[in-house]
Amino acid sequence: MSGLSAVFALTTWQIVADGPLRRVDERVGRALVGHGPAGLTEFLADLGNMQVALPVLGCAIVWVLARGERRAPLVAALAMAAVPLLVVPLKEWIARPGPLTDATGxxxxxxxxxxAVAYGAAALLLSPYLRRAWMMPVAAVLLTVATGIGLVLRGYHWPLDVAGSWCLCGVLLVALRVLGRRAARDGAGAQPPK
Structure with a gap:
């Protein structure tokens, strides 16, 4: 978790201070914009829309709730609710212009x-119920990376905008994982009422 926090802090500092990493990021971003089939890259970028990602997490929460789990779904919902609470103030404070616009944020x-949070949290919720538990995190990583690729190729974000979000949300997902394990451990030791 500290590694993700450190990378996020470094990335944020470079963006705010107009450091060399920001300049490289913008050169790379300009070179990538417009590559790939427009329909596919738009589809990939849309995987990060709330209308797409939240129902995925919602289905995972409902499925786990139906199996009697209460704490982990609550923690996953709180992690998702934390995303705009963290991201929006940062966007306003940093006010970075986009690749194809002078608008900021x-x-x-x-x-x-x-x-990252919707697919990652869904994977963490569902993995314990699968024989091949590794499949859900792999699917979450693939969906998250695909979203980032679409956002950069369509020119909606610079590469570091995406990488910074992944680091920030990685911290949230690690915290979710730790809290989920604690909840499972605490629940396993609880005795039913007599």
Missing amino acids: YYPSGHAATA
Whole structure:
């Protein structure tokens, strides 16, 4: 978790201070914009829309609730609720312009953050119920990376906007994982009422 926090802090500092990493980021971003089939890259970028990602997490929460789990779904919902509470003030404070616009508020990427937390939390919720538990986190990583690729190729975000969101939300997901394990451990030791 400290590694993700450190990378997020470094990335944020470089964006705010107009450091060399920001200049490289903007050169790379300009070179990538417009590559790939427009329909596919738009589809990938849309994976980070709340209308797409939240129902995925919602279905996972309902499925786990139906199996009697209460704490982990609550923690997952709180992690998702924390995304705009963290991202929006940062966007306003940093006020980074986007790749194809002078409008500000592009760092960190809200779409990348939404995808990371929604798909990551869904994977953490569902993995314990699967024989091949590794499949859900792999699917979450693929969906999250695909979203980031779409956002950059469509010119909606710079690469560091996406990477910064992944680091920030990685911290949230690690906290979710730790709290989920504690909840499972505490629940396993509880005795039914007599």
